[in-house]
Amino acid sequence: DTGVSQDPRHKITKRGQNVTFRCDPISEHNRLYWYRQTLGQGPEFLTYFQNEAQLEKSRLLSDRFSAERPKGSFSTLEIQRTEQGDSAMYLCASSPIGLAGDQYNTGELFFGEGSRLTVL
Amino acid sequence: AQSVTQLDSHVSVSEGTPVLLRCNYSSSYSPSLFWYVQHPNKGLQLLLKYTSAATLVKGINGFEAEFKKSETSFHLTKPSAHMSDAAEYFCVVSDLFSGGYNKLIFGAGTRLAVHP
Numbered sequence: 001d002t003g004v005s006q007d008p009r010h011k012i013t014k015r016g017q018n019v020t021f022r023c024d025p026i027s028e029h030n031r032l033y034w035y036r037q038t039l040g041q042g043p044e045f046l047t048y049f050q051n052e053a054q055l056e057k058s059r060l061l062s063d064r065f066s067a068e069r070p071k072g073s074f075s076t077l078e079i080q081r082t083e084q085g086d087s088a089m090y091l092c093a094s095s096p097i098g099l100a101g102d103q104y105n106t107g108e109l110f111f112g113e114g115s116r117l118t119v120l
Numbered sequence: 121a122q123s124v125t126q127l128d129s130h131v132s133v134s135e136g137t138p139v140l141l142r143c144n145y146s147s148s149y150s151p152s153l154f155w156y157v158q159h160p161n162k163g164l165q166l167l168l169k170y171t172s173a174a175t176l177v178k179g180i181n182g183f184e185a186e187f188k189k190s191e192t193s194f195h196l197t198k199p200s201a202h203m204s205d206a207a208e209y210f211c212v213v214s215d216l217f218s219g220g221y222n223k224l225i226f227g228a229g230t231r232l233a234v235h236p
Contacts, residue, residue: 004163042124042210042226043164056223091164108154109224111163 002026004112006092012118013082020078021115025094032075033109034067035091036060043091049075050097082119089114122147124213124227132233139198141230143211146192153194154212154224155185164210170194181205206234 005024013019025032031050035043046065047057051072061067064082069075079086093109127142145151155167168179175187181204185196194211211227 040129040228042212042228043224044226045223048223093164108166108169109164111156111165113161113163 004092004094004110006090006112006115008115009113010116010118012120014120015084016081018078018080019082019117020076021090021092021117023075023077023092023112025074025092026110027073028096029094029110030072030097031095032069033093033095034075034077035093037089037091037114038087046077079117082117084119087117087119089116122151122213122225124211124225126209126211126227126230128230129228130231130233132235133201134235135203136200139196139201139205139232141196141209141211141232143194143196143227144192145194145211145213147213151213153185153187154214155179155183155194155196156210156212156226158208158210158229160207167196167209201232201234203234203236206232208232 004026007022011019033048034046036046037043044060045058046061047067048055049069052069064080067077091111091114093111095109123146125144131141133139150172153170156164157167158164167183168177168185170177170187178184183196183198185194187194208229208231210229212224214224
């Protein structure tokens with residue numbers, strides 16, 4: 001399977017602990033995105049990378065959250081000092097970049113199955 | 121600011137009957153609109169997209185949607201429901217002046233149930 005893979009699929013942690021999620025995008029996809037989905041809601045944008053550069057961060061991404069994509073391939077999302085409100089599904093997606101940037105970007109994102117976080 | 125409203129949180133149909141999932145959007149500029157589907161324990165999958173070409177868009181698995189600018193709607197339809205269509209459906213908007221394709225705005229979702 002050459003789709004987007006996320007690890008771990010499920011994580012249960014106690015409040016105050018740190019957690020890290022990993023995302024492996026589809027190879028050759030330059031763009032990588034993180035979204036968060038809470039129960040009964042649609043996914044919400046958190047941040048995105050073009051290659052190794054983090055180009056945009058949502059205001060939802062507090063200082064306790066940090067995302068990296070050091071070599072422009074896989075990405076990690078770390079949450080420090082977790083709170084119960086962090087409980088959610090964390091979704092990773094990737095997309096190719098068009099020949100002329102956004103103008104030719106089809107807008108299709110390829111999503112992984114998500115990492116579900118439960119903070120007790 | 122752009123936003124998406126899915127008018128029904130749950131829709132229930134019988135197998136073989138038509139499906140209608142309703143979506144209204146708000147966008148300052150010409151939007152691009154999408155429908156994504158999420159099956160249990162599966163990643164979100166693109167069903168179809170509208171990007172200022174034909175207003176009637178055909179997608180995978182027999183789904184289609186019509187962009188109506190005057191009504192700011194992008195409803196999803198299918199003539200005959202199949203059991204495998206049971207899933208969560210998300211209407212999504214993006215526009216080039218608010219993050220472009222890099223930032224998709226999702227509706228809250230509509231859960232479709234299909235009964236034998």
